[in-house]
Each structure stands twice: as C-alpha cells, then as structure tokens.
Amino acid sequence: MSVSEVVSKSVRTRQQRRRVPRWVTIVAIVIVVWLIGWRLFNNVLNLPLQTAQSTPFHLWLNDVNAWVGANRDSSPLFVYFFDTIRDVVGWTSTVFSHLLVQTDIGLQLPQIGWLGVVVLVTWLAWFLGNYKVAILTAIGFLMLGLLGLWTASMATLALTFAAVFFSLLIGIPVGIAAGLSRRVERVITPVLDFMQILPSFVYLAPLALLFSIGPASAVIATVIYAGPPVTRLTAHGIRTVPATIAEAADSLGIGRVQRVWTVLLPLARRSIVIGINQTVMAALAMVTIAALIAAPGLGQPVLQGLQSLNVGIAFVAGFAIVIMAIVLDRVTTAAGTRAEITARDTNPGHKRARRIGLIAGLVLTVIAVYLSRTVLWAAQFPTEVNFGGALSDAVNAFSNWVQQTFSFITIGLNHGFTVWILNPFQAMLTQSPFILVVLVILAIALLFGGVKAAAISAACLAVIIAVGLWEDSMVTLASTLIATIATMILGVVVGVAMGRSARIDRLIRPGLDAAQTMPSFVYLVPFLGLFGASRFTAIVAAVIYAAPVAIKIIADGVVSVSKETVEAAESSGTTPWQTIIKVQLPMSKSSLMLATNQGLIYVLAMVVIGGLVGAGALGYDVVAGFVQLSLFGKGLAAGIAIVMLGIMLDRITQAAGSRTARVPGSTTTPRSRKHDQRTKEGTHHDTDKYESAPVTG
C-alpha cells in the first residue's frame, strides 16, 4: 500500500464515510480566497507604518513616560506606592546579595565566601534531599568557580532567591485561597494565564518605567514570570485532597485555619514542592533576561557575547546557568520526594546514621563558613584555577571553524528559506488588505476553535489595529506561524520516536531537560554566528527553544495510547509506519493540539527576542522603544500587540485542543496521571502550563 493510500484511508477511518473532511475543504477555500484577494488588492488598505513613524497613540505614551520621569520624586503614587514596593524588594535582594555576592564595606567580600557557600549548600542539599544530590551540588558549585564565574553566579543566585522568596510569599497564600474557593480560582486563572502568555521580554520596559532599572525591577519582573507555577500547583494540591479526609477532619470539629494548616497543607505538600521547583527554574531563566535592565549576574556575559559576536563568552556563561539550573532542579525535586522515602524506610539504623552524618556535616559547615569569613583564600575564589577562558577560546575557535566551513550551506539555507517560504507568506499577511486577513484569521478561529475563540480573536485583532502596529504584527505572526510548523514537524518526528522506543526516550530526554533550563536568549548566540542577523536566525532559535516542550508532550501522548490498541493493530499485520499514521498519531490528537499550543507560546516569546538579532517587526519595536526615548510609546504599543497575538493564538489552539478531546475515540489522559509523569522527570516549564490547558474533555 502506498503512502498516499494509507493517509487517505486513515482520514477515512477518522471521519467515517466522508472522503475529504470538511475542515480541509474549508481551509482550502479560505486560502484560495485569500490568494485571490491578495493579488487583486495588493498593498491596498494594508496599514503600513514606517520604522521611524509613530502614531498619536505612541506619542501619547511618550508623554506618559515624560510625566513619570518628571514627577517620580513628587507624585504620591510613586513616593508612597511604587517606591515603597521598590524599597522593600530592593532591600530584600540586597540582603541576599550581601550574603553571597559582596558587601559595601572594606574589601567588599560577601558575608559568606566561596568555601562557606559550597559547604553550606552541599549540606542543605543533603538535609533537604539526599547524599546523591549533595554530591551533585558540591561538584556543580565548584564548577561555577572553576569557570571563573563565581561572583556572577552568586549574583544570579541571590536574585533568584529574592524572586523565589516573593513568589512563594504571594503565590502560596493565593494558591491556598484558589484551592479552597472556586470563585477565587475563576478570578485568578485568567490572570495567571495572562502572566504566562506574556513574553518576559515585553514587560521589562514598563517595569523599568515604574520601578527604574536595577535589581528591584529585575526581581519584580521575575516574580511576574515565576509566580504562577507555585500558585497553580498549590491550588491543585489543596483541591485534590480526597474529600473523605477533609470531611473526617471536619467531623473532628477543627477550625478552618487549623484544617488548612494541619490537614490540607501537609497532604498538598508534594504538589506544592513541585510548584516551588518550577518557580525556582522559571526564576533562574528570567533573572538572566533581566540583564537588559541592568540586573547583575550571568545574564551580563551572555548579553555581552551577543553584542560582540563572541560565542565563547556567551557559551561559558550559558554553561554556568545550566549547571546551576540542574543543581537547583535536582535538589528541589529530591526535597519533594524526601518525605515519602523516609516514611517508607523503616530501618531505624538508617535514620540514626543520617542524623549523625547531618550533625557532623553541620559542624563542618559552621567551620567552613567561619573560615570563609576570616581567611582570604576561603573568601575569594582563587583566580589562578580558571578554565573559563580556555573553554571560551576553544568554543570560539570551533564556532569560527564551523562558520567558515559551512558558510556556503548556512548562507544558502538562509537565503533559500527566506526567499521561497518566509517572504511569500509574510507578503500574503502584510500586503493583503487588513480586512481580508482579519476575515481569514476569524474563519480559521471559528473553524478550529469555535465561536468564543473567534470572538476573542476579533477583539485581539481590533486592539492590534488600534495600537497602530498592524504591519509589524503580521511580520511577527508570519515568523511565528512558520517557526511553529517547523517545531511541530520536529516534535512529531522525535516525539513519535521517543514514544515508541523507551531506549530512544532515555537517550534524548536528558538533552531536552538541559535544553529547557537554558534561558531563551542564550540560544540566539550560536545561530547569530551561523546565519547572521536575520529573521531566519530568530526562527531557527525559536524552533530549537520550543521543540523540547513539543517533543515531550507528543512523546507522552504516544506512550499513553493503550498498549492493547497498538498490539491489536500490529497483530493485524500493519507496518510500523501504518501504526504511527493510523493509530498512534490520531489517538494522541489532544497531545498534538497541546503541543501546538505550547509550541506557539514558546515560539512567540523567542521570535520577539529575535528583535535583538535583526528579526525586526514587533521585537525590534520593543527593543528600540526600550533604548530610544522617542520610540518609547511605540515600543510599549508593540508590547501590547505581542500580548494580543499571544492571547489570540493561545485561545484558538486551546479551544481546538479541548474540541478534539471531546471527539470520541481520542485519548483523554486523566490530568492527575499526566501530572505524576511530569513530576518524575522534574521538568519545569511545561507542567504549569499543562494546568492551564484543558487536556481532559
């Protein structure tokens, strides 16, 4: 049987009786109408706006900026509200930075020098987790010093801790409230969705406006980004406490507060710890991006590498970030499973041995901390042992070699892709009359997402037109959609391979985990070297950034197709290829939709950051608005447009996802099971968003 026969047969089995499914016909008609309209009304009503032009709305935002600058010291709104928040957050981050990075007095050594920090965190890892993660922690932190990045790493760590502190301070109580009351949850969920759709890059400028640049703004930006996971998972944990236990507690006649404190929280502990894990990881990723608003730490060398085309510097800093991410991830994950392990271990000897070991470790820690405060070698990481420079040189040599050797391929690839795929598609979006494009988008939203999704899309598009950035939005949309398609192709190929073979899964998954811990703009540097500053660079970086999430979701979807079905198909003599096309992919349709949804959000975030490397459009507007006073308003408007694009794409794909989930025959994985699966891997980015995406019908 040929491939086309297989495909058509599979379509037939899915749609029953209909040869060509209705949606294919409709999409084809829409595209034909669009093409005709584009040719007939080329460059008519396509709302262009020159790079240097601003609309009255943008100029009005400029005036707002000027007002804030002029009244920052006198307006009560700033003096009593924003400045107070800034002071409290700033003070807290200073405490952490004095502890780990530097103080203001004397030699400006931190309160705890490197030796003290290494021993202390190792001991904490053992105390909270187990000896394995303690060893990992010790090696990891020593590596940070050996890379020559001790101080920068500690600055990043201090900011991360400060941000996590505030995220938990706000997130856990809000999460408890949302877990107890459906009404609170209904109010809070769209807010959390919004916080997570927002590409982090976008809110740096408004925050710098309100709280000015520096660590305080960086911490606040990070809390916005990292707060949602712990909030969601706290609510989830509280909600999933079995009703019988809660009722049993009620029958004992304990009060409301006591019930939360003694029954619900301990039982929700595991879920909350997963939330903390994800919050820590998200905070680490965001703290790096905050280098753009002068946040100290490892983001600085990454940014510097981007600006001086120095792949080596950026790589070494990125490597340090990954090390820190792995350590933090494993320690928080181990802390999450610790309670269950100790509960299962009934051997009292083990417990006593551990307790004695921990006490001995504590003594050692106190000694190390004391040393790191009294002798110089233990306070300042020795600069003589440093292989960061050598590593950076080696990476640069390698990247130069790759660039020179493969430049004919990379340049050809870039040009070919841009001329034959990207430019025509972008032209369709930017040169057609805007009304036509709006109608096309609404038709697709209606078809896949339904009336509600179409209504939201209409509202989003209206805002985009109102803020005056239609053309730039369409350029960004073109790159985003193409990158998402590429992501999904990659996701399906690798995801199916992983889903079908446990061995391939084991081989690839650690790589995906590591890739996800890399902060987004680390990805830009190598591709900038390979492809130069262009939209293509941003698209490639976006695909690489978004692929791990899509791959994992699809792999999990393929795995969850019931074994009996697959075996039945195989015993009836289908080839592996047929099994994939006819059984495994159709049955993991809801996973595919979820992967598309997540892929889109990740791709959009990255395409926007691509503004830093010549990708132009909305991303460039945001960057330019951030650095040029006269374009401030336009940049802020671009931020709004990005958010609108994000909400629109999210709603359409989510609605499409929940529709497929209702189709009989498609797999619906119980949320809790999926949840456990995630937990074991200790991944971060995706689980929180699983919660927002209605997987089950």
Add this chain to the structure above:
Amino acid sequence: MTLTSTSRRRLLGSAAVLTATLLAITGCSSSLNTGSDSTAAASKCGNVNLAMSDWVGYTADAAVYTYVAQTRLKCTVKQLPLAEQVGWQGLGDGTVDAIIENWGHDDLAKKYITEQKVAVDAGLTGNIGKIGWFVPPWLAKAHPDILDASNLNKYATNFKTPESGGLGQFLDGDPSFVTNDAALVTNLKLNYKVVYAGSEAALIQAFRTAEANKTWMIGYFYTPNWFLSEVALKSVKLPPYTDGCDAVAAAVACDYPTDKLNKIMSVKFEKANKPAADLLKNFHWTNDDQNEVAKDITANKMTPAAAAKKWVDANKSKVDAWLK
C-alpha cells in the same frame, strides 16, 4: 495523624537549623571586611557606577577611566552594561553615576540636565564624533558617484537582500544607537529599507565581508572607530546639517551633526565622590588615543583592563595631568 506530626517535626528541625546558620553568620562579624576597612577609609574615593554602552570606543574610554580610578585613587568602579538612554534614566534615579562618552542626545540633555536638574555636563572627552553613511572602499572606487546620497536610488537594486523586501538594504547597527536613518530614507525618498544588524560587532563583520568579497553594502558607521584603520570606509554625502534640522526625529532630512563627545554625571555623584568626579571632569584625550586602546581590545584581543594598563603606562604624563 503521623504525617502531620512528622512534617511538623521536620519543620521545627529546619527552623532550628536555619536559626543556627544565621547565628553563625551574624554572630561574629566578618573580620576580613572590617579588618581592611582602614585602607578603604584612607582614600576618600568610594563607589563609581559607570554606565557601559556597547561600542568599543566607549569601552576604551571606560576601561582607561576605570583603571586610573582604581589604581591611582583606589575607587571601586562598578561597570553597568546599559543602553545609552537607559543609562541616562539611571542618572535620574541614582543607579548610574556617570556616562563617559555621550553622543549628542539633546533631548535627553534637556530632560535630565535642564529640566530635572539631576545630571550635569562633565566636560568634553576630546573626541570628535561623526555619524554618517558609509560604503566599502571597493564600491567607492568602482562607482564614485555613489558617494552622494542623491545618486543612491540609481543603485538601489544592487543592494537588495532577502531581508529588505524588494528595496535596497541599508544596514544599521544596534537599535539603541543614535540614528535618523529610517527617517532619512523616507524623507529623502530613497528606495531603501533600514535593516538592523543588531550590534556594532555585527555591523563591522558585515563591512569586512563586503570589502573582502566585493559585495554591495551600504550602512551606518561613525568616527572615531578603530575599524576604519583596517578597512577605510568611504562616507556618502547627505544634505548638509544646519542647526535644528534634526529637531523633529521623524522629519529629519539632513546629515548628522559633528558631535563633540562629552561626559555626563549625576549631581549627586559630583557632590558625594569628589576625587572620582574630578578625574571624570579632567579625562581628556584624542581620537588616536581612543583608537589605539580600542584596537588593542578588538583586533589584538586584549582585555579592556590590559589594554587600558598598556596605554596608561605609555602615556604617564597625560594621566598625571588628569590627576593634578
């Protein structure tokens, strides 16, 4: 309920440990910091928060200032990598003390120096800056009339790239650099599109490749810049600059002004840290000096600090004059 009591015991345990750790930290004050406090107290110079823009000329100025301030005045200089305008904003809210190479920015000077009175001019650096449009030397030689902007439309198709949407490509650097190029292209009715390379380094790389492969390229560049001694880019004539012709950003149709580059510092810094502020005011050198240091940093791959040390050692008399 065993679970509850275990978790509570663990909670108490953690609390005890944390308290113990904190006691260990705060109980005895670090002897290292306090012990050396005397040396810090001896010099009157404190912290300097220096904004760091990302073109190499700026890095050169900042490296030399930092080296002299640290070695001769024992100041603590913190370099904060910031885009130009963000640096100005920092002067306003106290996060930045000084900007060491400022290119014009009349709008910002008006806002922060004249209106808000949070910053002051700290004098000229001695460098004369000029932004302009440039082509690689081979192109100027092959088509001499290209050196006048009024002839650019004739060649627009030669500058076409996949990124420029059917128009000629005009390459800009970092989005944060002072540029009127997008407005100039529109207002001079040129069939070009401004495309951003993203950084100074990317721009230099593009010019280098264009000269080596004899490809068509036109872009934004500026003097002083060490790169001009490697590839002698030729400037393209724009309609002459007259006072105020660049007042409205979107309506500019004239050449860039010749900027006498200067230094800016916050009012607070001038009062609070006199030695460092005086050094900033006295800092003065030539385009050749800057190019020498910049070239060591880029082409010779020295660290900024090492390049600064080399220049300071070779120019003792100049440095002594700054510290008079």
